[in-house]
Amino acid sequence: MSRRRLPYLTHHGKPYPRQDEHTRIDPADGTVRVYEHSFRRLLDGERAPSVFLVRAPGPRDGSGSLVACTPEECRRWMRAAVAYVTAVDGVTAELSAAHRRAASVPWRREFAARRAFAGWEATRQRYEEAMREAAEAYEPVGHAIREAVRAAEERAAASARERVRQAEEARLRRARLAERTVWGWSVVTEPRGTAVYVLRHDVPPAEAPASALPQDSPGVDLPGPRRALKELALPDVLWDAAALAETERELADVGFGRWWRDQFYEDHRTFT
Structure with a gap:
C-alpha cells in the first residue's frame, strides 16, 4: 500500500469548548448568549455545520448573540x-487512529498494509456516515437557534431604527421651537448695574425686574435675543x-442649557 493513497487530514481541533449536558445555564430575563x-472536517477541510455554545447572558462584551x-x-x-x-469527537478520534495505523505500516508488509488500508477505508466510510447523521440530528436545534439569533438581530435593528427616528423627531421639534417668535428682552437696572432680562411673550413672567419693559421688545425667534445680547455686551x-421652565417642559427630553449649546455651541449664561 502506498502512503500516497492516504488523504491528508486537516487539523480538527475541538468543535466545542468544554461543556457537558449536566452544566446548568439559567436564562436571565428570558435570554441567553449563544x-x-x-x-x-478531517477529510476534505470543509466546514462542518456549526454548533452553538450556550452561556449565561453576563456582561455585554460584544461577542455572541443575546x-x-x-x-x-x-x-x-x-x-x-x-x-x-x-459524536463528532468520537468518530474523529477513530478516523485519526485509523489514519495513523495505515500510515505507519511499511509498504513492504503487503498483508498488513492491505489490512490496515481496509480498516482505514471502513473507518472513513463510518466517519462520513457518522458526521452526516450527527449533523442531521443537530440541524433542528441549530435551525431554531439561528432563527432565534435572526429574530434578536431584527429586534435590535428595529430598536436602533426607532432610536434614530425618535432622535430625528426630537431634533425637528427643537428646531421648530427655536423658530417660534416668542422671545423678547429688556435692558434693566439692577443693584449690581445694568443687565439684560430675557423672557417669553407667551409665558407670564415669574419675577420680572421693576424696570423691565418687555412690551417694548418685539417677538423674535431664539437667535434674536442672542444677537441682541451679543450687541449689548452687558455683563449680566x-x-x-417661568420662560425657562416652560421651554424645558416643551423640550421634554433635554434641558434649556443643553438646547442652547446644541444651537449655538456656547453657554447660555456666559456665552463662552
Whole structure:
C-alpha cells in the first residue's frame, strides 16, 4: 500500500469548548448568549455545520448573540450540542487512529498494509456516515437557534431604527421651537448695574425686574435675543424662570442649557 493513497487530514481541533449536558445555564430575563462555533472536517477541510455554545447572558462584551430562550429550550439546545460534539469527537478520534495505523505500516508488509488500508477505508466510510447523521440530528436545534439569533438581530435593528427616528423627531421639534417668535428682552437696572432680562411673550413672567419693559421688545425667534445680547455686551443676563421652565417642559427630553449649546455651541449664561 502506498502512503500516497492516504488523504491528508486537516487539523480538527475541538468543535466545542468544554461543556457537558449536566452544566446548568439559567436564562436571565428570558435570554441567553449563544456563540456560533464552526470546525473543519478531517477529510476534505470543509466546514462542518456549526454548533452553538450556550452561556449565561453576563456582561455585554460584544461577542455572541443575546437571544430569547426558555429554561426548557436552553437545556434542549445544550443537550443537542453535547450529543453532536460527542459524536463528532468520537468518530474523529477513530478516523485519526485509523489514519495513523495505515500510515505507519511499511509498504513492504503487503498483508498488513492491505489490512490496515481496509480498516482505514471502513473507518472513513463510518466517519462520513457518522458526521452526516450527527449533523442531521443537530440541524433542528441549530435551525431554531439561528432563527432565534435572526429574530434578536431584527429586534435590535428595529430598536436602533426607532432610536434614530425618535432622535430625528426630537431634533425637528427643537428646531421648530427655536423658530417660534416668542422671545423678547429688556435692558434693566439692577443693584449690581445694568443687565439684560430675557423672557417669553407667551409665558407670564415669574419675577420680572421693576424696570423691565418687555412690551417694548418685539417677538423674535431664539437667535434674536442672542444677537441682541451679543450687541449689548452687558455683563449680566437675567433669564426669566417661568420662560425657562416652560421651554424645558416643551423640550421634554433635554434641558434649556443643553438646547442652547446644541444651537449655538456656547453657554447660555456666559456665552463662552
